[in-house]
Amino acid sequence: MVLDREGRVLDGRGRLIVCERLGIEPSFVTYEGDDPDIFPLAVNLTRRSFTKGRAAMIAVKARSLREQEGRSHKEQTTRSLGEQLGVALAVMGRASTVLQHAPDLVEPVISGAMGLNEAYAVAQDNKAKITSAEAQLARLREEDPVLADRVVEGDLTLAGAWAERTERVEEDKRQRKVATRLLDELVPPLAQARGTRTFSRYDPAYATGTPITREIIAQAMTALAEMDQVWQERDLP
Template identity: 35%
Template sequence: MRKIEAHPDAAIFPMMSADDLANLAADIKAHGLVHPIVIGKIEVADGKTKEVIVDGRNRYEACEIAGVEPRFAELNGHDPKAFILSSNIARRHMTAGQRAMAYARIYPTQGTRGRGNKIPKFGEFTGVTSQRVADARLILEWAPDLVDNVQNGSTIISEGVKEAKKRADAASTEEAKLDKLRNAAPDLADLVAEARMKLDEATAAAKERADSLIRQRKLVAEEMARTLDFFVQDNLDAETRAEQIAALFDVTQATAEMKQMSETLALLISHAQRGGTHGE
């Protein structure tokens, strides 16, 4: 018995239970294979094609168990994806949510496939609507861990949509925070991108950095205002005056910006003195 793999999209639908498969094998052994196994071809690497089972995975396994050589039928021009979807939806007991999820998994996006095979319209399958498929695609994108649960019916599609929307909203908020962080503190944003720091931690660090700079600037402004009158009457040169101004705050801890502002203030005082002298 030749070994043939199943079409990837056929694997979306679960196999029979072990007991059901054993019963099918017994029936095939007693009466033969009634319905042939449908095979088709899919493209693989380097433009080559491979033969796969499009419909009849359970029958194929049952034949192997029963020791019966299976019969095969060629798909002959039909779109494998559409055939898999229609044949499984038609004979399985599936909710509207399960049908929509199957459709979305086989056709993640709407459009036209190659070689003239158009994606089937929603209305071609009972219970499959555009909104249901949109919901299923949302789950595929934002909550892929729930896809199998929706497919097997353990999670209803509305619950999956609720969780997917929650994650999408959170991701949108985080992306906005990250964009803001990139503008304010690119180095911290890089740490987040490299998974070396959490976004909330980096945001807090950036805020503390910004607050510290504001405090430093406020300190400089206050010291400048407080010392202006004290020094304006002195007959000191600008360099000496800058040193005395800087000494009012711990110059060893001062930022380059604070030192520059001290020097600028000293020059302003000198200009003010000269202006005052000319005015007398």
């Protein structure tokens, strides 16, 4: 039987029970390694002849549980854990990815119902989707912070926010087209009339729309002044 430095049994509990029942004096050795938590796991994995994938998944899950419970004696890196178990770093890395991005597949891998590589493919797909979603949210925050906040707060799905964003962009484009056509129709003819007898020939009797009055002329002059200001701000020719 193997004990840790504090006298707790790390390996051989079953044999210890048998010895106690038969009245046999058990023999003990003390584990001298740096991480007593991983020793029994390594022994059991070897005895049961698990595949490397299952062994890696069990080890990674066990490490995660120890960390959550605050029972880790030291920081256990994936590399050091794999070295102690005799499992390649790449295999340990796949198991860690499954634990992080496809936790519902951890138990199927441990039980042997699913291979680690199959679970890893699903985890990679999930990871890619998360990465894509994070990138989309970051882009949305740049273009429309209000919509991005609504996504974070749960008021909108990311897809719904982008649909609304697209609708707003299309509506803005439509309004720009309408405004551009309107000004194209109004301003150039007005400019061309300057210096001609057009204004002196105006006759309200022939007006087909709203008759032009001094008030409308004043409003038009204000509109042109506003237009000039906007053109300067936008640095248009």
